[in-house]
Amino acid sequence: MPGNSFGNIFRITTFGESHGPAVGAVIDGVPAGLPLDKEDIQFELSFRRPGRFLVSGRREKDEPEILSGIFNGKTTGAPIAILVRNNDVISSLYEEIKYKPRPGHADLPYIMRYGYENWDYRGGGRSSARETVGRVAASAIAKKLLMFTNTIIAGHLKSLGNIELDTEVKFDDILCSKYSPVRASNKDIENKFIELVKKATTEGDSYGGIAEIFVENPPPGLGEPVFDKIKADLAKAIMSIPAAVGFEYGLGFKLAKMRGSEANDEIIIKNGKLGWKNNTSGGILGGITNGEPIILRCAFKPTSSIRIPQETIDLRTMNESKISVLGRHDPAVAIRGVSVVEAMTSLVLVDHAIRSGVIPSVKIDNKEAEIIQERWLRYKEACKPLEESQ
Amino acid sequence: MPGNSFGNIFRITTFGESHGPAVGAVIDGVPAGLPLDKEDIQFELSFRRPGRFLVSGRREKDEPEILSGIFNGKTTGAPIAILVRNNDVISSLYEEIKYKPRPGHADLPYIMRYGYENWDYRGGGRSSARETVGRVAASAIAKKLLMFTNTIIAGHLKSLGNIELDTEVKFDDILCSKYSPVRASNKDIENKFIELVKKATTEGDSYGGIAEIFVENPPPGLGEPVFDKIKADLAKAIMSIPAAVGFEYGLGFKLAKMRGSEANDEIIIKNGKLGWKNNTSGGILGGITNGEPIILRCAFKPTSSIRIPQETIDLRTMNESKISVLGRHDPAVAIRGVSVVEAMTSLVLVDHAIRSGVIPSVKIDNKEAEIIQERWLRYKEACKPLEESQ
Amino acid sequence: MPGNSFGNIFRITTFGESHGPAVGAVIDGVPAGLPLDKEDIQFELSFRRPGRFLVSGRREKDEPEILSGIFNGKTTGAPIAILVRNNDVISSLYEEIKYKPRPGHADLPYIMRYGYENWDYRGGGRSSARETVGRVAASAIAKKLLMFTNTIIAGHLKSLGNIELDTEVKFDDILCSKYSPVRASNKDIENKFIELVKKATTEGDSYGGIAEIFVENPPPGLGEPVFDKIKADLAKAIMSIPAAVGFEYGLGFKLAKMRGSEANDEIIIKNGKLGWKNNTSGGILGGITNGEPIILRCAFKPTSSIRIPQETIDLRTMNESKISVLGRHDPAVAIRGVSVVEAMTSLVLVDHAIRSGVIPSVKIDNKEAEIIQERWLRYKEACKPLEESQ
């Protein structure tokens, strides 16, 4: 299998380079009968879009064109091809890196793998974060389809550099972080994050951060022993994101320092059903969803492109050299990364829900379609700007 | 795809339950011409075997039978089926959990997914760590095949509970940890780990821990953008292990707290070739191996089976109840987990090496076979007991 | 993907060589709750077994051992490993072919692909028809699971050499052909086939033949546009059988000589439902099942192993030579091939039925299990020896 497809039944294939004509995705395995239009795609795309306050200066309208798979406002079961043209491209900024591979970047590994003469250095080519447009576009369909089981996914920025949100968060606030320029889930932390981002910009530096995702109402019983455990597929999905360097779910790495008698989540009756006391395992046990909310985190390294000069080698002379990466870059990829982690989570869940027969693989009937549409609208409404005093 | 296969070209399918007649694996996609015999499999299996000091009391000889794919001491290109019979099984210990799902275990999720009446509760059935026998058996072939590129994988226990090895480790010592009953890479930390394990055993409790893997001489250029990045496939592989709750590579979660100017690994000339200064990214950049040693870690939660009584629900009455898990269990699955993390790492690397044409997909010639055999013997010799004073 | 697995969700992996210790299969993706025991497997295996009258003299009991995936008489959702030991093996008969590749055989292509020194020449190794034991064993599970939709598959030998059955056949008689030593669906044609087989045996020659399969009650709507059409997946499945050289469905190659106005199957009301007048397209339109019986045919070449001496090259000298293939071989592989074509058809249908959600992917409830068991017994009863005067 070549590497540009993801998923088993709900399967996306992305294409496109940062400075090529377009990026996009083909989404196959979408059941017929799902209400879908361009605005649904646009809605999710708008939250990863560069050009918003405080992130990359590149200004892309990111208007998706749907090329196939929709008829009379509903999916037909045929693959859905989505195209987003690249418009705001300034390749000249990249002439220097043609000879000076950037520290922390995929430049040199791409050269090692594909050969120097086949390396599309413009804007990072295929390794650019712009590639994630296809993922997020596809995730709009995944998220909408997950309304079938009333499953909702929301993410926020848990920490940025050394600033970490340590209070508990409400799911509704996490939804609202979509409108925060730093994906913060409350105004206090938003202010702190913004300050740090400004500092980074001023200093020509960048920060790492941690994205955290919550999933409400995940269907229980998802995950296929023994290799396609839901935790394994989530890990792969999320670690495939540019700049992702760590993954954990539930208490994650903290569990490695704990004792079984503290860590084990005891089984209780909750709302008249079997449930778990503390959800220490983040909704996943034995690699299978247990019905508790899924909680997971992804560590992002700091943006590799920084203005501060760094050592590299000039490939023409093989001499030591310095590079100061100009271009227009996010001071913290983790911010925009939240959207992408959400997206990858949705792709895994919808794929497993179909594999397990929880969401139909072939068609959705009219009644179900109406319920999905209703829930989708409620979800969009629930995503609204954070209020000042919460 | 059902969930019991792993890998794209070098592909394993495991089968078997803890208390069924046997466990095993079919390994497909092994090129013809690789020297292989039962002892090669046995060698790797011996390091995950229960019955060794301080881990699970279950005493399995774990003698593999090779059923196919070998002729005259070499692989033929046909699938290799390996069978390990289950001998030392005491199912009676599991009668209680038939009605009392264990906290932290897959019991209840399996029931949710497959139905109560289809649940093989004996020893955890398919969710038992015994399933990993097939993985480790397969990894012997993967590790041997990786000798083609002189790539060697070694793992040790980085931390157990709150005890963490904070000195630098040498690759040779990590290899020697194979013979340590707690997978320690030096005698000092071994003693501390042993003490903690004894404490856990006495108290009927268990501890979490972190396994760390180093890969020497990984071929550069492995990893397929954009979803089958090497970091993504490693994450999936490792998070598919029972009790794995977190994954990171390079500096991992620490990077989330750092600034780009600290975190970025500068490019230098090293031994006359392009290289990286600090290997902060653990041998992987842009999801592609860069030739530096691969470094990764897996967080294991504490063994869920503990003697200390815990709350659960009796499924017959749906009343609150207590369970004290008897059976014979490791006080820290992380110890034995090291072997399995090594195994999964080897499966990913060999699969990608074949996908990228670095290791031949169809056949290995006699000359190459000899070199492989030589390196394999050297590797086995390098794995020797830790010395007292190091 | 290596080549020893078949199917997407219901997926089998076979292993084993003709003269190795065993052959077998791992079947993954079987939902939990299907009643299954050794006798179910044995039933289907008995109809492909060598040692029966008129086919290969090799006498294998073909007793399957189930190693995993069953608990209390039902499947658990875990992979089912089935093992059949090779007992009646006389490798000495194959010493000659070690140097003289047999015309019409896989010997030379295997040598070309895997290297001479890695070639398991004993009994054809992996290329032996014995490999199909794993397929037929797996098909017992597939066929039983298809009872969920009351779908029944039956095959017979349509022609042998120039002798062709040209009368219409009843589905019940096709089922009965299982007990015919030449897979004939009536006594008249049986006698003619037997005579031809005897002639071939006497002359040391062999004959080709055509297997024909009928599927009753196939679920409508199976098949995934545009590459995984049901006709495409059936073609692959069946053309993967040793000695298969042609595939067609419905009127097949005859359609190439027809006009649209003759060939098109008109749409009518049948039993109160939409249906087709003549089933010229053998139950498949647009690559999707339409609910009419599926009809397909597979052309088998004559057994390549014949006693009549044939030209080959002696690999030691590279000189012209002759080979007379001794061993114990079927005078017409098409006879035993019928079982295997049935088997491959069942694997495709059950896989697509699960993919399309017509058969559940995860579990079957008790009620459904009972109905399946009932239908299975009725099916086994319907397979009975042909009567003399029909």
Next chain:
Amino acid sequence: MPGNSFGNIFRITTFGESHGPAVGAVIDGVPAGLPLDKEDIQFELSFRRPGRFLVSGRREKDEPEILSGIFNGKTTGAPIAILVRNNDVISSLYEEIKYKPRPGHADLPYIMRYGYENWDYRGGGRSSARETVGRVAASAIAKKLLMFTNTIIAGHLKSLGNIELDTEVKFDDILCSKYSPVRASNKDIENKFIELVKKATTEGDSYGGIAEIFVENPPPGLGEPVFDKIKADLAKAIMSIPAAVGFEYGLGFKLAKMRGSEANDEIIIKNGKLGWKNNTSGGILGGITNGEPIILRCAFKPTSSIRIPQETIDLRTMNESKISVLGRHDPAVAIRGVSVVEAMTSLVLVDHAIRSGVIPSVKIDNKEAEIIQERWLRYKEACKPLEESQ
């Protein structure tokens, strides 16, 4: 796996409906360094294009746009997305079939599968032969890449209705059939085919036919036992084509009537190398290529869309009705089918060549690229109009 992708390593995903905005394909797994431009794609597309003499009246320019994966005239290893806009669409012709499913068409099966309300009836939607544009576009890349091993694929129309070419054909003439409006490989048979096509057009009827493919210089040793035999993958590929109803290779169905002593292809020394006397098995033995030319055939049924009125059911009333299919249709899909069978053959071969390491999976060096380009130009030149007197 959803059904719109094909191939394991060289993998295409097609999208688009007959009357939607566009059709196209994403091709993944193309090694870096292959010289490629729009004209290469256009060249192959031009031979399947409707609007040419005697085939469908629909006039599409079929101009491909390459959206990704190319940089400086060479592939980069990234997926190549190709888009072809639909321009000449007259959906009004299809209003009638909205209620009257066409005999021989996918209309009713699509309705059964996806639901009436999700059925894109315009021009057959996804089931239209227009879908094959993506396949043929992708095949240009496959064919060019096969120049690495100097492997050339050519097809012609072997028979149309009852008219069959029974003389031997030269490979060069088959190449030239590309320019024949009826894919004939000599002028005599061309005239006969044309006459028949005209007759069909006049009568409002259609004819079936047989496409035959020859592959020169196939790499020996391709094909993966036991399920991914080259014959199995070719069968699937070709039977996935709309209107394909039968597949055979070598002597195919004729072998079923033969004796082993006639059918077996004896092994000889040919040009100083091991070879086969008669190539009765069409270049494939044991499911593996043996180096002899591959020969295969695909039976196409007559075009289902005919003007002659046929019985159907009016879905509004469920009463019997008649339909005369207007639209603009080929009088014999087999003619245009030749291009598509060629295309599918090329996709299988290139995929297996990469899987077997015969063509590199990651990159092609400059020297190899030059040789490929040279051979490609020679191939294009060899495809020229048939001469009058041959």
